[in-house]
Amino acid sequence: KGVDNDMGMFFNTDFMVYFSGSAGQETVDEMKKLKDQDIITDYTPFGLLPGSAQRNGVPTSTINASIYTINPYDDFFDFHGAHVSENKIIITNKIAKDLNIGTNSIIKFMALGNEYVGRVNAVVDTFYMHGIFIDGLYPNFPTVKQYPTCLYVRYNHALNEQEVIDRIRTIQGVGNVINSDNLHKNINEIVSGVRYITITIKIFAILLAVVALYNLALLNFNENIRNIATMKVLGFNKREIAESLFFEIMLLSGVGTLIGLGLGFPLTLLVLGINQLPMVEFFYYLAPGSVFISLAIALGVAALINLILGLRNKRVKMVESLKSIE
Numbered sequence: 001k002g003v004d005n006d007m008g009m010f011f012n013t014d015f016m017v018y019f020s021g022s023a024g025q026e027t028v029d030e031m032k033k034l035k036d037q038d039i040i041t042d043y044t045p046f047g048l049l050p051g052s053a054q055r056n057g058v059p060t061s062t063i064n065a066s067i068y069t070i071n072p073y074d075d076f077f078d079f080h081g082a083h084v085s086e087n088k089i090i091i092t093n094k095i096a097k098d099l100n101i102g103t104n105s106i107i108k109f110m111a112l113g114n115e116y117v118g119r120v121n122a123v124v125d126t127f128y129m130h131g132i133f134i135d136g137l138y139p140n141f142p143t144v145k146q147y148p149t150c151l152y153v154r155y156n157h158a159l160n161e162q163e164v165i166d167r168i169r170t171i172q173g174v175g176n177v178i179n180s181d182n183l184h185k186n187i188n189e190i191v192s193g194v195r196y197i198t199i200t201i202k203i204f205a206i207l208l209a210v211v212a213l214y215n216l217a218l219l220n221f222n223e224n225i226r227n228i229a230t231m232k233v234l235g236f237n238k239r240e241i242a243e244s245l246f247f248e249i250m251l252l253s254g255v256g257t258l259i260g261l262g263l264g265f266p267l268t269l270l271v272l273g274i275n276q277l278p279m280v281e282f283f284y285y286l287a288p289g290s291v292f293i294s295l296a297i298a299l300g301v302a303a304l305i306n307l308i309l310g311l312r313n314k315r316v317k318m319v320e321s322l323k324s325i326e
Contacts, residue, residue, distance in 0.1 A: 014179060051064075053108065221245065253302035257299060
């Protein structure tokens, strides 16, 4: 969920071009030539500078924060209707959480040895791309023309992608070019450890469900042997007895499954809270599909086990069972 969110918000592009230390406006001008040649269809430079931020008037709250200078009029960044403008900035949820601030708060941020003050226009939820986003022409801030560090590019899809990448890499000042697939892969690698943990939890949860449901069905069967024998004496056939036991266990399994699903979100908070990573801010989200899959697994396993145990009805001996002590 978090990866998809950031890809849609920040990587609505084909390539991300990283500049080297020798890059400048000349490098951006070369991209214009490629656009004139119809090799690329659109591009926008932006700045990414290391900096710090603090809640205005609270120096002890200072944290490290990346400063992004962007063009608020292009569609490469999607902040869901929020915009940067003069003295108004956008911050991400992790920055807001670390500084304990929100919309309309005043913050101070520092970059290149200078201090700036701005009002928070919006707080956006992000997974990996954390920082402060400001207008590329922010008052007194070094403009994107002075410090372009990255470039978003869309290319002519009638051309070969790799050939376009190779052509961009020949431009003086271009350090690296990464397409959207590799960007997605890089972000996924950051949370690969958490993915392994969640996969392990899923496997053991399913195994635990199988064992618990089997024990529940077996216990129910053993506890009802005398009742099964009585039903046989009264003339119930094997199918009717099996249906009675099946209904009872499926009712109990259904109630237990609903309780388990109710605990699903708190468990999500627990697992992700324990496995916090400094570079990301997890999205606490349960997909509807996960709920239905969990429901199907629990009830499906319960139904299968009860169908198997239902075949044991014919092994119940009426006389011995009725003589047994309850």
